[in-house]
Amino acid sequence: MTRFYLDGQLYNAQEGESVLDTxxxxxxxxxxxxxxxxxxxxxxxxxxxEINIGAQRGLTSGLKARHYICACQAVVSDELKLKSILPHDLFTPAVLEQKQYLNQSIVRIALKVEQGFIHQPGQYINLRRFDGVTRSYSLTNSPSDGLLELHVRRKYNGQFSDWLYHQANIGEKLLVQGPMGASSYDSQCQDNKLIVIAFGSGLGVAVSIVREALSHRHQGEIHLYVGGREMDDLYLHAELLQMMLEHRHFFYHACITGHHDVMPSGRRVMLGDPFNEAVKAHKFDRQQHLFLCGEPSLVNQSRKMAFLNGFPIERVHTLSFEYKDLRTRPRDL
Structure with missing residues (x-):
């Protein structure tokens, strides 16, 4: 057994076990x-x-300088001493200012941050509520809006998402950490074709990336593929059809992935998986950038398939989050 201390309390770890798992x-x-x-x-x-190198992988230089480590990546070494972080060390106060239900499972949340907060569409924040429960969510709006906007899917048994959907009220005080992540639009790729694929609630952040590209007068074609089981999942369908009329080089492809005997009429949708439809329509090459947004299993699977189809891995940008699954049975994706 290897022992370490957190806030002066002794813990015995099994061989090779991380601090978090212990x-x-x-x-x-x-x-x-x-x-x-x-x-x-x-x-x-x-x-x-002693800490292993991987304990600080992915942290900013500022976080490293303050000797922060990820407990999930820190392998326990003998006599390691750690300290819990106080919320005000990392988090900024925020207030829930707007709340809007987008469909039967997704709610739009807008937060007002008390201090200046500069972010890019495609980055994410950690959101903490009164009892310390913290979750990661992608930002779905431009920093010029003055708010932080999130599209949150209510998950079965989700401690945080279910609370946001059903119980959180306007004026609710929360804490925000971030922004983090680097999978955002880069104006240096202005002439390249962008292929943006959204699965489920990844639609919000996918559209924010498209809007950011358009605001920078992106010159290359922009193709947005959106997948949902039902029409209700395509909750920005009308808005995206209008965007396609306003921008000649933007193309919106709506895909229904659930089983349907009859194609929805008059809706400009196709039956099929959005990634597969993108593969059929485009020959992946180095003149393109691929953005994958949404459910982790679908994003990771698509990233692998893109690589196997010859797409340069450095041009694949992923925006997804793994999360604690509180189900007694595996999630049906």
Missing amino acids: LIRHGQQVNYSCKKGVCKTCLVQHIEG
Whole structure:
């Protein structure tokens, strides 16, 4: 057994076990989401002892300078000493200013941050509520709006998403950490073709990337493929059809992935998977950029398939989050 200390309390870890897994096994209530070092919700501060290189992978230089590490990526070493991070060390106060239901499972949340907050569409934040529960969400609007906008899908047994959908009220006080992530539009690719694929609630952030490209007068073609099981999942359908009329080089492709005996009439939709439709329509090459947004399993599978289809991996930009699955049965995707 290897032992380490968090806030002066001793914990015994099994061989090769991470700090986070040890704390969970001991029944400690700790914040975490992806367990892959992406979401940054399980940060702790390193005080003393040896840490592995991967413990700080993906952290900004500022976070590294303050000796923060990801508990999920930190392998326990003997006599390691750590300290919990206080919320005000990383988080900025915010107020829930707007709330709008977009369909039967997705709610639009707009937050007013008390301090200046500069972000790009495609980045994400960590959102913390009153009891310390923290989750990661992609930003779906331009920083010029003065608000932080999120499209949140209500998940079965989701502690945070279900609360946001059903219970959170206007004026609710929360804490925001970020922005983080680098999968945003780069104006240096102005002449390249953009292929943006959205799965489910990834639609919000996908559209924000398209809007950002259009605001920078992007010259290349922009193709947005959106997948949903039902028409209700295509909750920005009318708006995107209008955008296509306003911008000659923007093309919107709506895809219904659920089983349907009859094609929805008059809706300009196709039956099929959005990634497969994109592969059929475009020959992937180095003159294109691919953005994949939404459910982690679908994003990761599509990223792999893009690579196998010859798409340069450095031109694949992924926007997804792993999250704790509280179901007693595996999630049906």
